[in-house]
Amino acid sequence: MKYISTRGQAPELTFEEAMLTGLARDGGLYVPAEVPRFTAEQIAAMAGQSYEDVAFSVMSPFVGESFSAEELRGCIARAYADFGHAARAPLVQLAPNHFLLELFHGPTLAFKDFAMQLIGQLFQTALKRSGRRVCIVGATSGDTGSAAIEAFRGLDNVDVFILYPHGRVSEVQRRQMTTPSESNVHALAMDGHFDDCQARVKDMFNDFAFRDAVGLAGVNSINWARVLAQVVYYFTAAVSLGAPGRAVSFTVPTGNFGDIFAGYIARKMGLPIEKLVVATNQNDILHRCLTTGAYRPDGVIPSISPSMDIQVSSNFERVLFDAYGRDGTAVAQLMEELKQGGFSVSQGALQSLGEQFLSGRASEEETTQTITRLRGTTGEILCPHSAVAVKVAEDLRDPHVPMVTLATAHPAKFPDAVEAATGLRPALPPRMADLFDRDERVTRIGNDLGAIETLIRERVSN
Ligand SMILES: *Cc1c(COP(=O)(O)O)cnc(C)c1O
Numbered sequence: 189m190k191y192i193s194t195r196g197q198a199p200e201l202t203f204e205e206a207m208l209t210g211l212a213r214d215g216g217l218y219v220p221a222e223v224p225r226f227t228a229e230q231i232a233a234m235a236g237q238s239y240e241d242v243a244f245s246v247m248s249p250f251v252g253e254s255f256s257a258e259e260l261r262g263c264i265a266r267a268y269a270d271f272g273h274a275a276r277a278p279l280v281q282l283a284p285n286h287f288l289l290e291l292f293h294g295p296t297l298a299f300k301d302f303a304m305q306l307i308g309q310l311f312q313t314a315l316k317r318s319g320r321r322v323c324i325v326g327a328t329s330g331d332t333g334s335a336a337i338e339a340f341r342g343l344d345n346v347d348v349f350i351l352y353p354h355g356r357v358s359e360v361q362r363r364q365m366t367t368p369s370e371s372n373v374h375a376l377a378m379d380g381h382f383d384d385c386q387a388r389v390k391d392m393f394n395d396f397a398f399r400d401a402v403g404l405a406g407v408n409s410i411n412w413a414r415v416l417a418q419v420v421y422y423f424t425a426a427v428s429l430g431a432p433g434r435a436v437s438f439t440v441p442t443g444n445f446g447d448i449f450a451g452y453i454a455r456k457m458g459l460p461i462e463k464l465v466v467a468t469n470q471n472d473i474l475h476r477c478l479t480t481g482a483y484r485p486d487g488v489i490p491s492i493s494p495s496m497d498i499q500v501s502s503n504f505e506r507v508l509f510d511a512y513g514r515d516g517t518a519v520a521q522l523m524e525e526l527k528q529g530g531f532s533v534s535q536g537a538l539q540s541l542g543e544q545f546l547s548g549r550a551s552e553e554e555t556t557q558t559i560t561r562l563r564g565t566t567g568e569i570l571c572p573h574s575a576v577a578v579k580v581a582e583d584l585r586d587p588h589v590p591m592v593t594l595a596t597a598h599p600a601k602f603p604d605a606v607e608a609a610t611g612l613r614p615a616l617p618p619r620m621a622d623l624f625d626r627d628e629r630v631t632r633i634g635n636d637l638g639a640i641e642t643l644i645r646e647r648v649s650n
Contacts, residue, residue: 189252191218191412194509195523196516204254204314207307207413208322210406211393215523216516217505218412223456224249231432231459234423239276240264242427243306243420246457250416255313263309270295270305272617277302277421279428279592282566282578286585287592289425292571296364297598297617298495299447300335302421303414307407308339315345322405323648324348325392327385329443329495330357331597333375334364336407342370347648349374351385351640354632356494359624360601360616366628374647380635381488383500391637398641402648409446410502418450419457426459429590437463439581439593441573442474443496445503447594452507452544462589466547467580469493469555469573474501475547481538483522484530492552492605493572495597500526507544511537548580555579559609569614571597572605 191206195216206218273293294301333350354377440448485499525531558575574595585591599614
């Protein structure tokens with residue numbers, strides 16, 4: 189399996205190379221040259237299998253020769269062994285034909301663990317084989333950083349630096365990043381928004397001298413291996429609800445478009461997905477783009493669902509690449525226009541996006557009301573991100589088709605929003621009950637590429 193860049197100017201890579209590289213050297217994102225299609229029989233065979241067995245079937249064709257079957261099975265087994273639920277991604281019912289896919293039973297209580305725990309194992313396996321070291325640099329609106337630190341802490345051959353927007357992550361998120369004591373972990377609190385952090389990470393990848401000197405590797409949701417790991421739970425959920433014999437719809441609380449892009453890949457692989465719904469909070473650039481064609485960032489407004497407070501949604505580039513008939517030059521042109529303030533999607537591309545996605549937004553008030561109401565109707569306590577999606581799913585779903593709404597974080601990760609809606613402060617699971625007593629270690633840094641690169645050069649251990 190070969191991987192190509194969405195901007196058409198970078199070398200083709202294998203799965204392992206694309207995983208270790210992250211962002212392509214032409215500034216694009218790696219996508220598989222073609223997506224394998226599963227037959228109905230292959231999908232039907234997943235019924236009743238463990239999460240790990242489905243993960244192996246779904247990911248093997250994409251991994252190709254990069255890892256042996258035994259290595260891949262081993263990585264999958266270790267990645268999910270510490271999850272707090274035997275099903276890994278259990279489904280619970282919210283209403284007739286409406287289900288919640290709980291993706292928050294991993295070690296940092298957000299769905300990012302599904303991809304990050306696996307990527308940690310795959311990196312470890314690949315780096316041990318080659319004797320290489322890498323320096324992982326990531327930007328986070330809160331959950332990616334904690335998941336990355338949890339996955340890479342203490343691993344050989346890896347340093348991990350995470351940039352998060354100072355003062356804009358929840359206390360639980362911050363503590364998950366600042367309390368690990370391993371010397372290969374570096375939490376950097378940067379002045380600015382998530383988009384600023386993400387822009388500085390992109391700058392570092394485009395500074396080839398720096399990139400090569402420190403052995404930069406990326407694990408943000410642009411990393412193809414992360415998207416791939418997330419394809420798996422679309423399969424386990426749909427198969428539990430009757431696929432391939434019955435089509436299922438999904439609603440996904442969306443920020444950087446990684447999670448929903450995984451659903452799009454699952455559909456391309458032959459999983460019968462009827463509707464794929466993009467749910468946004470008040471930072472609704474994706475909803476506006478999918479309805480009007482205009483993609484024009486106009487500033488982030490902080491919300492109670494901070495992991496979706498994003499205006500530059502990196503993985504959107506991957507669907508644009510398909511919507512423009514895989515024309516890398518056209519995509520590169522759009523991204524140039526984005527630097528100047530925004531772009532308009534062509535009529536043809538907008539129509540093709542409309543065939544793949546529906547979208548909706550939930551206001552802050554609707555989000556809070558949904559948390560309150562669902563507690564009353566189901567007893568389920570939703571995190572604010574999941575509540576955004578439940579609200580949008582309720583608005584857009586067809587009652588005759590099972591709707592699966594993705595619950596992306598545990599309510600205890602966002603206790604203030606949940607308490608405001610329900611009067612209850614959700615407790616952390618017992619295994620992390622001492623989080624508030626642990627010592628924090630963090631470096632404050634300005635929104636300044638030179639200063640960040642200097643700090644990384646000084647601290648990296650190669
Ligand atoms: C990251 C995150 C999202 C957004 O996912 P994307 O893949 O970036 O679209 C939604 N909810 C939570 C809790 C998250 O951590």
